[in-house]
Amino acid sequence: MEWFSASGYWLGRLVFQRGLAGLYLVAFLTAALQFRALIGERGMLPVPEFVRRVPFRRSPSLFHRYYSDRFFAVCAWSGCAVAVALLAGADSLLPLWGGMLLWLVPWALYLSIVNVGQTWYAFGWESLLLEVGFLAVFLGNDEVAPPVPVLFLLRWILFRVEFGAGLIKMRGDECWRKLTCLDHHHETQPMPGPLSWFFHRLPKPLHRAEVAANHVTQLVVPFLLFAPRPVATAAASLMIVTQLWLVLSGNFAWLNWITIVLALSAVAFPADPPAVPGPPLWYVVVVLAVSALLLALSHRPVRNMLSRRQVMNRSFDPLHLVNTYGAFGSVSRIRYEVVVEGTADEVPRKESGWREYEFKGKPGDPRRWPRQFAPYHLRLDWMMWFAALSPGYAGPWFGALVERLLEGDRDTLGLLRGSPFPADAPPRYIRARLFRYRYTTWRELRETGACWERTYVREFLPPTRKP
Structure with a gap:
């Protein structure tokens, strides 16, 4: 043998x-x-x-x-x-x-x-x-x-x-x-x-x-x-x-x-x-x-x-x-991110007090430096990246995510880095906006302390409330 x-x-x-x-x-x-x-x-x-x-x-x-x-x-x-x-x-x-x-x-x-x-x-x-x-x-x-x-x-x-x-x-x-x-x-x-x-x-x-x-x-x-x-x-x-x-x-x-x-x-x-x-x-x-x-x-x-x-x-x-198997058969030239926000206002307006939900791994606050998570897998953060590439990727689950945030669902909030609203006082409305993100230059990093610079692109989801 x-x-x-x-x-x-x-x-x-x-x-x-x-x-x-x-x-x-x-x-x-x-x-x-x-x-x-x-x-x-x-x-x-x-x-x-x-x-x-x-x-x-x-x-x-x-x-x-x-x-x-x-x-x-x-x-x-x-x-x-x-x-x-x-x-x-x-x-x-x-x-x-x-x-x-x-x-x-x-x-x-x-x-x-x-x-x-x-x-x-x-x-x-x-x-x-x-x-x-x-x-x-x-x-x-x-x-x-x-x-x-x-x-x-x-x-x-x-x-x-x-x-x-x-x-x-x-x-x-x-x-x-x-x-x-x-x-x-x-x-x-x-x-x-x-x-x-x-x-x-x-x-x-x-x-x-x-x-x-x-x-x-x-x-x-x-x-x-x-x-x-x-x-x-x-x-x-x-x-x-x-x-x-x-x-x-x-x-x-x-x-x-x-x-x-x-x-x-x-x-x-x-x-x-x-x-x-x-x-x-x-x-x-x-x-x-x-x-x-x-x-x-x-x-x-x-x-x-x-x-x-x-x-x-x-x-x-x-x-x-x-x-x-295989990875990155194509490479994006521009980075887009979906930013999810909530407000407690009775009537949502542009000037309402919109507060941003922070995710654990995906870019959000331009001043927050990325962290190392791998080999741990942040599944929601990864799918948010796909959602920013095309709304079609978000179709099966994004509506349910918004619904859980409107309910203050503790399990869903546990997937996030932090919520601007306590679980027992969820927002009245949720919206999502698409931003373009780019890395700052050495000079911008020294002057602002931010590793990202972001620019508003368009609305991803209009203000939505629980039925």
């Missing part, structure tokens, strides 16, 4: 598993703290209404059988508990089959959440966590050496993440081909981080070099993952460095971190492997069967990557076993 095992990657497996457990913990914690306002029984897109419209076969989930906010909370916090156990190495204390079952639990729980999460869970890193999490079930524990087929499939996912992202850029916005996208991206990205202003102000020649290096990392380096060990380790290490650069430049939930964790599984750390017996026959059969299934399903993302009509971030099956 020497062909089946790769004992030299035992430390890489250990680092990968602990890193993945940490990301599971972040994902379940995000779900537990935000679900009531987003998809709860009184949420903006309630799960009970969704499961009445969509059959189980299209979105398999525990919540098709039963849903209550209490049951969802139990599932989310149970996911947190299992993730902590895996982070602490509980899978290594169990027999091989027990460790596999333990890894299966968070995958099944998170699949149940994603499949009823609707718009709030339509991000590529949700499917990526599920695809990687499913493979982790078959990676084994201290009883066996890392299986070669699973290690290969992890690299195959990493290849598709990077190469797919590179292709979508080259086929999409011409600024990627002209090496000019970073003249705009740091300013217009969904959720800037504390260093994004400084990245935007880097010299333009350096921006060109960044884009060129990105193309090399995403279009050339992924092929080296399947080279012999020293080359593959170097390729994975280069990807890790690139992803850490992206971590510093913005807030992209756990997308960068799960890519780093994937790359770590391809690194052969210089450490002597422990002596372990050969894998049991049943384990070999299961791993080979699952690997054959996933390779067979891979024809769909391959066809998508080869297509001139390549799409980003799509699942090809309801279990999210094999998916396609």
Whole structure:
């Protein structure tokens, strides 16, 4: 069975598993703290209404059988508990089959959440966590050496993440081909981080070099993952460095971190492997069967990557076993933000005392500097960025958000950085206005202390009150 095992990657497996457990913990914690306002029984897109419209076969989930906010909370916090156990190495204390079952639990729980999460869970890193999490079930524990087929499939996912992202850029916005996208991206990205202003102000020649290096990392380096060990380790290490650069430049939930964790599984750390017996026959059969299934399903993302009509971030099956990925096929040149305001006046007027709601991550007050939230995922803030791009993105949920603010709903207010109105005295009217935001210059920053300058564009939602 020497062909089946790769004992030299035992430390890489250990680092990968602990890193993945940490990301599971972040994902379940995000779900537990935000679900009531987003998809709860009184949420903006309630799960009970969704499961009445969509059959189980299209979105398999525990919540098709039963849903209550209490049951969802139990599932989310149970996911947190299992993730902590895996982070602490509980899978290594169990027999091989027990460790596999333990890894299966968070995958099944998170699949149940994603499949009823609707718009709030339509991000590529949700499917990526599920695809990687499913493979982790078959990676084994201290009883066996890392299986070669699973290690290969992890690299195959990493290849598709990077190469797919590179292709979508080259086929999409011409600024990627002209090496000019970073003249705009740091300013217009969904959720800037504390260093994004400084990245935007880097010299333009350096921006060109960044884009060129990105193309090399995403279009050339992924092929080296399947080279012999020293080359593959170097390729994975280069990807890790690139992803850490992206971590510093913005807030992209756990997308960068799960890519780093994937790359770590391809690194052969210089450490002597422990002596372990050969894998049991049943384990070999299961791993080979699952690997054959996933390779067979891979024809769909391959066809998508080869297509001139390549799409980003799509699942090809309801279990999210094999998916396609990509990011920023186009880059906005101008940043727009939807600013939500309320007033307690009986009759709303232009000169009324409109007070602004502040969100946790998205830009609002021009003087408030962005914070680092990733890998934690602020789902409402991200969707507000999409809403500013086009009102169509806000259609399913924005009206419900306004209604909850008019009610002073505590769960919804909990998603915000702060409310200008106490929960027991909500505003009489809510309005939303669209502003253009741009980063200030060095001189403006010194003179005003503001990192943003904003200009009113148009009305997004006229003054609205509760029926």
